Amino acid sequence: MGTKLDRYRTLNEISSVVSQSLDLQEILCSALAQVLRAVDLDTGGIYLYDEKSGSLHVAAQHGFKPDFIQEIDDLEIGEGFSGKVMESGQPLIIRDISQDSRLSRGIARAVGLTSLAVVPLCSKQKTLGTLFLISPNLRDFAEEEMQLLISAGQQIGVAVDNAFLFAAQQRRAEQFRVIAEVGRQITSIMDIDQVLDQVVKLVQKAFGYEHVAIAMLEDDYAVYRVGAGRLWEDPKFNFNPSRLKIGAEGVTGRVASTGQAVYLPDVREDPGYVEMKGSGTLSELTVPIKVKGKAIGVLDAQSKHLNAFDDSDLMVLQSLADQTAVAVENAQLYKQAQQLAVVEERNRLARELHDSVTQALYGITLHAEAAYRQLEAQRADLANEQLSELRCTAQEALREMRLLIFELRPSVVEMQGLVPALRARLEAVEERAGLRVDMSLDDHLDLSDRVQDGLYRIAQEALNNALKHAKASQIRLNLSGTLSKVTLEIFDDGLGFIPDEAIEGGGLGLDGIIERAELLRGELTIDSWPGKGTTIRIEVPNE
Known part of the structure; x- marks a missing residue:
């Protein structure tokens, strides 16, 4: 082993190796190599304890065959030499492994391994594994070698x-990132x-x-609506039962009830x-x-492993469930x-039908009666004037009816997009x-x-x-745009108005135009x- 100076030098090298990285695999492999070199051996390894499974797993090794x-x-706690060190927290030396009755697995005898030293990996009075x-x-x-190994175990721990x-x-940061991402997307x-x-796809x-x-709860049952993962992707798997009685069946029914x-x-x-056959949960x-x-x-x-979830999983799922609820x-x-908007729209159309078309039809009736009286009096010129007024009123009523009928149609915007909807409106009305x-x-704008x-x-x-008030003829x-913005411009050659006065008076539907422009964070100009x-x-961000 050498002098005390060699021991301190070795410990210093191990300390330097393990302090240069937070990558667990790199730490374990580098530290194990340093320890083996210090005691002139070629074979060794490191077990780490997995709290979820409650067992020890080989996290790093050198000199062993895969089998x-x-x-x-x-290894379970108490099983084998490392299991016993994990249980006691004390180092262990076995001069002849093959003759020790505590050897739990016979393969060590078969491969001819002889002497063994095991030390705990400790930190904050807690054993995390073994070397x-x-x-x-x-x-x-x-004794000096064991002191070195014990000190190395503490440093590695x-x-x-x-x-x-x-x-x-890092996991917690990733969890919060995913929680935020799920919230942003949904x-x-x-x-x-x-x-x-x-939600289920992002979480899985x-x-x-x-x-x-x-x-989701439907009457007295919790009914599975969506899923993601191995079970849902297997076409042979029959997700059954898909309906669980609230308060009476399975974990799902219990949670839905309480x-x-x-x-x-x-x-x-x-x-x-309640088991889903074939799930392996x-x-x-x-x-x-x-x-x-x-x-x-x-x-x-669900998981096919025992004890697969911890407090952080509970925090994540509950946070995501809360976001899903919102x-x-x-x-x-x-x-x-x-x-409600449909009801309000129907009421609005009913008012417009009464205010415009009904009044126009009433006007047509009056003009027709006046023309009839003039014709009876053989005053054809006055009758023609009444018929001319009747014709204008009828045309106005026809325009109003076309407008109302178009507005009653299913939304072309939802079905086909903005450009086809604008074309349909202009052609139909x-x-x-x-x-x-x-x-x-x-036609090539990509808009939300x-x-x-x-x-x-x-x-x-x-x-x-333009149609109802401006008496426009043109x-x-x-509609044009770029990757960052889109511009819509509507011109009519009608009567025109003073914008400030019209806005202040709340007429011509300008309030609705201004409100929608603000909702789109757009820049509106009325000339x-x-x-x-x-x-x-109006110019709005293309987002």
Whole structure:
């Protein structure tokens, strides 16, 4: 072994090696190589304790064949020499392995390994694993050698502990990143099934859970709606049961009933567990999805390993379940708002029908009666005047009816996009009303649904104004854009108005145009003057 100076030099080298990295595998391999070199041996390894499985696993080794590693891997506490050191926290020296009754696996005798030294890897009064060295010949490990190994075990233990802490911090950072990413992606989705599908896919991909699923409450049952992972991707797997009685069947039914998370480290020990045949599930973590304190569903993760989840998994799943609840509630509110908007739109159309078309039809009746009286009095010239007024009123009523009928159609924007919707509107209403229409529409713009809908509503309001109030004979509509912005411009040659006065008076639907422009974070310009026509231009971010 050499002098004390050699021992300190070796420990200093080990300290230097383990302090230069937070990569666990690099730390273990480098430290093991330094220790083997110091005691002039070629064979050894490092076990680390896995809290989830409750067993020791070979994390680094040198000089062993793969089949030997398989034989000595996965030791229980108290099993074998390293298992006993892990249990006691004390070093162990065996002069002749083959003659020791404590040897739990016979392969060591078969490969001819002879002497053994095992020391614990310790940090903060906690044993994290073991360092073991093996000699092919009989060897008495000197006291100085053992002191070196014990000190090396402490240094490696501290380095392992630091690497664990660093890995835990990295995992926690990744967990928060995924939680934020899930929140970012699902908050803009207004369809509940799409929300649920996105959540399970993101969670399964980010954390590698073998099976992730969401069940929603329907009457007295929790019904699985979406899933991701091995089970859902296997076409031969029959996800059964897919409906669980709330409060009576399985972990899902229990969580749906109590609103409390349930973790089963070993599902075989839970009498209420409902097995899905062929799943191979051994542990399960299920959390509630709650809105206003009441469970509306559950988020479920399963693993084919025992004790596969920990407190951080519980934190992640519950946080994601809470975000899912918010997104589901938003989608429900959006659906309700859509339904309310439909009712309000019907009421608006009914008012417009009464205010415009009904009044026009009443006017047509009056003009027809007046013309009839003039004809009876043989006053053809006055009768012609009444018929001329009747014709104008009828044309106005026809324009109003076309406008209302077009607005009652299903949204072309949702079905085909902004450009086809604008073309359809101009062809169905303005051109048929006899206006001269010029269109310059960029067919290659890639716009979000929100921007398309907002721009269409602005164009619709501007075109309605030109048709109903401005008495325009010409309409020009331009739509263009770049990767960063899109511009919509509507011109009419109608009567025009003073913008400030019109905005202040709340007329011509300008309030709606201004409000929609603000929602799109757009820059709106209204250029108009009596007798000079009107140009409305809006430039919005392309996002």
